[in-house]
Amino acid sequence: MIKSLAVPPKFKLKLAALALASLGLAGCGGTLSGAGPYKGDIETKNESYNLVEINANTIGPYMRGAVRPVQASIAKPVAPSARLMAGDILNVLITDNAPEGSALFAPLSSGGTQLKTRIDDQGMISLPYVGRQFVAGMTLNQVEEMIRKQLKGVTTDVQTHVELVGDLSGSVLVAGAVKSPGRFSTLQGPLTLLDAVNQAGGPVMEPHLVNVTVRTGSQVQQFNYEDVLAGNNMVLRPNSEVVLDRARQRFVAMGAVGEPGLKDLPAQNTSLLDALGSVGGLREANANPEGVFVFRMGEGTNPKPTVLRLDMRDPAAVFYARQIMIKPDDTIYVTNAAIYEWQKVISPVVQTMLLGRATGAYK
Known part of the structure; x- marks a missing residue:
């Protein structure tokens, strides 16, 4: 506690002038340092926004929706018909059951003739007695039929089997915010969206x-990953691309809160109470619990911004704060208490007096 100081008369006028000047600066508004507007300014200067006092009668439009139930359905992978593309590697088995000595290829009893070929950048393959053939866009069954037709008349009893052993056409690319991005094969079976993300190590964020x-080449679909985990899984088409990136799920906390700044929403369905808790709550030393505001830009047919005001002195406000939904790009602003603002005005005056006494100015 500061003791009263004996100030000589000749300095009283100067100190009074200094005090009046400090009070005058405070009255100007904006001269004293602060994180934002004063509570009274927000409540009176509302021509450009709608000010809503949150209570039992007004909270309805701003409440959180019900949590969506988890789906019981599961994705059932069904092997699609892969269409070949440049870069695919094929294992071709050709058997020839012509009489011994006249067969061009080994008979089935000895394992047949195994040939491996890669589809070149022009979509072509090259095989003995078959020549160069365009196969890009074909299925494996169509390639088998094409080989049999090309060998008809060359040998008498030919059988073919084509297997995809190195695939680009059947693979899935996973990129972005995953731990191990890359291209993953579907040779062992079809991939669901969860399969592909899990093979890439999972997401790096919540x-x-x-x-x-x-992306499938013909359409684009977007999901929140939490919805995928809740049952919105799907089977991926071959040659799909899966990209994970950061959702814009952020809000700004300003003023008398524990940790102001740009923050991630702590959950998909975040309440005001959750958001305040994630930034350390109200700073008890200087927060005005009657001045908790949420600034929200206009949406849809209502382009006018909205400011929600909550009086945390009201016990019911804790329940209101639990129900109010915080949306991405909202700003939470907690004003300073009036006594704290007054202390910012008085502090320079007191410091000046203490400094003068310490240096002997009042002797």
């Missing part, structure tokens, strides 16, 4: 902060 984009 599920609700991850958006998933699936």
Whole structure:
């Protein structure tokens, strides 16, 4: 506690002038340092936004929706008909049951003739007695039929079997915010969206902060990864691309809170109470619990911004804060208490007096 100081008369006028000047600066608003507008300014200067006092009668439009139930359905992988493309590697088995000595290829009893070929950049393969043939876009069954037709008349009893052993056409690319991005084969069976992400090591962020984009060449689909985990899984078409990136699920905390700044929403369905808790709550030393505001830009047919005000002195406000939904790009602003603002005005005056006494200015 500061003791009263004996100030000589000749300095009283100067100190009074200094005090009045400090109070005048405070009255100007904006001269004293602060994180934002004063509570009274927000409540009166509302021509450009709608100010909503949150209570039992007004909270309805701003409440969180019900949590979506987890789906019981599962994705059932069904092997699609892979269409070949440049870069695929084929294992071709040709058997020839012509009389011994006239067969061009080994008979089935000895394992047949095994040939391996890669589809070149022009979509072509090259095989003995078959020549160069365009196969890009074909299925494996169509390639088998093409080989049999090309060998008809060359040998009498030919059988073929074509197997895809190195695939680009049947693979899935996973990129973005995963631990091990890469291209993953579907040779062992079809991949669901969860299969592909898990093979890539999983996302590097919490599920609700991850958006998933699936491109198939003909359509684009987007999901939140938390929704995928809740049952919105799907079977991926061959040659699909899966990209995971950060969802814009952020809000700004300003003013008298524990940890102001740009923050990630702690959950997909975040309440005001959750958001305040994630930034350390109200700073008890200087926060004004009657001045908790949420600034929200206009949406849809209502382009006018909205400011929600909550009086945390009201015990019911804790329940209101639990129900109010915080949306991405919202700003939470907690004003300073009036006594704290007054202390910012008085502090320079007191410091000046203490400094003058310490240096002997009042002797």
